[in-house]
Amino acid sequence: MSLLEWKSVELFDFVTLPSIQLNENNTEITSHCCNIVKAANGRTSTTFVFCAKSGNVYVVIKNGVKSRQIIFKCHDSHKPIKLCSITTTNLLAIVSQKDKYALCICIYDLNQIKKEEHPPCISTANMQVSSTATSLHIAVIGPDKLLALGVGFEKGDILLHFGTNRELALSIRRHTVALSPINGIQFTTCDQQNEMRAFNVFVISVDAIYCLVLNDKNTIDSKMVLDNNKNISNQCCTLSQPVVSDSFLVVGRNDAIYCFRSDCRGPCYAIEGQKQFLSWIDNYLLVVVKTNFGSAITVVDIDNKLIVLHKRISTVMDIISFNKLYYFITKDENSKNVCAFNVYALNEYQINIKVRTLIEKCMHDSALMMLEREENPHQYDDVAYVRLKYGNNLLAKGFYARAVSEYAQTIGILKPYHIISKLLSSRHNDNLIQYVNNLLKSKIITNEHHKLLQRCLDRTSLRSRIEQLWISRNDTTRISDFKQISVRSSNMSHLMDTWNNFQETDFNNNDESDIFNFYLEYGKELLLADTTIVLNTMKSLVKSKKIKDILRFLIIFPNYLEFNANLLSYYVENCSFCDEKLLYYLLTLYLGLWREKKILSKDITDLVKKMPIRFEKILTLSKTYLFNIDIENLGTNEEPQFISEEHKNFLQCLNQHIKKNPNLTSLLTISHQSLLTILQKLCGGSEIKLRDTKPFLTEKFIKNTIDAKSELKSIADLNCEIAIHSSLESHYKQNPIEFRNRYCDVCRQSLHMPAIYYLCQHSFHKDCLRFNYNIKEGDDVGCVLCATNLKYFESDDENIYLSCKSYDIIKGISNVFASGIDNLLISEDCDKEEYYNAVVSNDMTNQNTSERTKNPFDDNYDSKYNCS
């Protein structure tokens, strides 16, 4: 678990810039630093400094696409350059140290570089120290632009200078701060408001963090230990570029990134890994972590808890960060020149792109926070737009109250219509009231809005009236008033009353209309109580002809398919004359039951057989319910009889016509009946109706059904075949042929090296071959057993031919190969039999000419038959 668990959205563009090639090819770069300077015209120039061990300093100044390079020799060039650092004002400090004692600090003003001239060395300090310099930092701070310089050493002491450029040698002083090597030094202005100029120096050693207050006399006023723990290892540090006023220190450790102020600790962010570089600009924390493959760059928006970039590149040498700009320098691994460097830049997307990206990812709150951070003249419009989108999103997710709260914040910017139109549904009535009330508070409400508010309030009271009515419904017998309300809501006592009423009711004295009204009122509740009794009662009413129009009774119970099917089936069986509509309805009910897996396909087939229903309608209904009707078992193998006697004459006529005009066969044989009907109508000038085309479709459908059935059968057969082959394949996969014998085929003892394995599956000890077959070292020999076998076959050519046909062909070929015959020219056109004959005959020839070809596995062995 780390910070990388946060949501990720790419808000930076990673750009490759032109690479840098130093004018010298193979010099050892010991330190490097870089800086960005923004000119008065708004253009930025980037300065890259590479210091070589030889004492040469390479300065590359990039101004847009233009680039120039200056090389100069360090002031004290006899000492190798160890460290360098550059200020934001382009003052370059270089530390050179020959041994542990002699140290030289030079400061150059890179702004003074004109054309190809060397920059002037504005200050130098030579001194004796006691250990190796480990870190260097130079900065220009305060309103007076004073120079602050710090050099950290291996033994924990530091050199500090605070003052003007010129007095470096005089004012630089040594201080003992830590007990472990100094990893970093950072300068920042001090909170103190007395007359004395002072600033804070953060000193980071391997296991501790200190904050010193240094005055303008270069003496330390106070020293505070911010953290001290032997178990930690501070890897790198940076100073934040502040949002408002003060900077804070950011320290990278293996487990996390820790923040410190001059007097206390700050938060920490868990990003694991060995930190190479850190940068904190505004709300973005940039971390470069060393990995096995190079470096991983992560940029995190701390406020929004977002990972805005995560990228892997080759090992980063240095980074520059300035005003939302980040540059990375890596070594050019592809170049032969060791002094070639790649440069990459991170460009933050425009705010509109960022907001759009965030909205696409439903991160509206992050988009809002970003917009609020921007100083944009259209900010309010943009914020309102994002809030509208956010509200829509929340509304879709069912967070109505939060949605309205977002909508309410758009009042005054967006037209209320956009919001109101989304909240018109009765389920959003309360939300609409809430929104319109907000409009009321903002005093931009119109008369229409007032009316709308009144309607909403009416709707609320209507709902409460309905609820009231429902509560008092026991006082009324008109259940039909409430038939839309769920049956489940009815209370048990009322159900019991209904049931008692039902049992006592004598339907003999009522007409069908009364019975219908009774069932309309109590039917559903009665069914809940006991379906069987209700069904039997209704059946008896059907039998006694009390119920004639069964359809309207069925409509009372639309959700009781089984009940309806039983009742209707009974009605159909007992009714002498039955409307065709009822049969279709019965079939529909059966198909519904089949879909709910309450009846079997057979039941439907039986029903269809019994009922005089039109075949095409059966097909249509079956298709609707995705029921695959078994046409063959319907007993209607022959085409449905659409054609009347009268039409037979047409058919005969048509057949004769086809005979005379064979080119019309394809058209006319599709559907004689339908075609004739259409033709007749065309000739007669009468209107062609949609139903006339129906037979075309029906016929096509039947044909497709039959075709599909035959295709299904062939698919099933193919699946069967595939299963057989798969099982065969898996058998071969799981039981591979083992070529390596465990025993020698001569002595029958366990094989041990040196041994020879042949493709024919024969294996021998080398010594067995030597002693039993008189084979010497260096002899090019095939399998002796197979050679013996071949000699046997050689005696009778016919036998060979016969044997090769009846014998396992692979074994035969492997025998031949094992005998040392592989140098064959096989025509691709020759068939297997010819091929085998060619192999055998070639073998004979070779045997006779005693020209032994090599065993294909011989290349794997050396002359002593040891596997190479």
Added chain:
Amino acid sequence: MSYAYLFKYIIIGDTGVGKSCLLLQFTDKRFQPVHDLTIGVEFGARMITIDGKQIKLQIWDTAGQEAFRSITRSYYRGAAGALLVYDITRRETFNHLTTWLEDARQHSNSNMVIMLIGNKSDLDSRREVKKEEGEAFAREHGLVFMETSARTAANVEEAFINTAKEIYEKIQEGVFDINNEANGIKIGQQATPTNPALPGAGGAGGAVNSGCC
């Protein structure tokens, strides 16, 4: 904004109990229903008034996951108050209180005021830990107890302010050595501007509200 005292707090407890939501409710007076996991240690601050004195509360909100224990432990030291939070709808968060308490007592100064908070009191229908159990635990271990709801803001102010009151009383009684910043108490510099923006403290000092009560 000047202050008389600065008290450092730490909020601890299992993951998902609502530590960050409590802090957000206290500093920003808002509730965020969907809150990202705290990864590391975050920071919030607010001014309160006790006994007519301005007191700045500097609050560290820690990650609850076991993986972050080593990071969060380093923040115990230098805290004057701790809010030990559990979720009344999750029994296991209550069961882990002993471990948290041992950890806090081991790594913090002995005078640290610890308040036990049973959060999410608005979800009474899903309650798994009775209020009486929380009270008993607090009594047994000498803690102050309160049930809060970061959603409805019920008792949130009281939880932070009561802890501050207790620390203040201890200062008055001389229990705390206020000159030792390791105790998590700092004497304010009334005339000097303070509260520079630290990351996580709500940007431009936005999290610091003055005069809460």
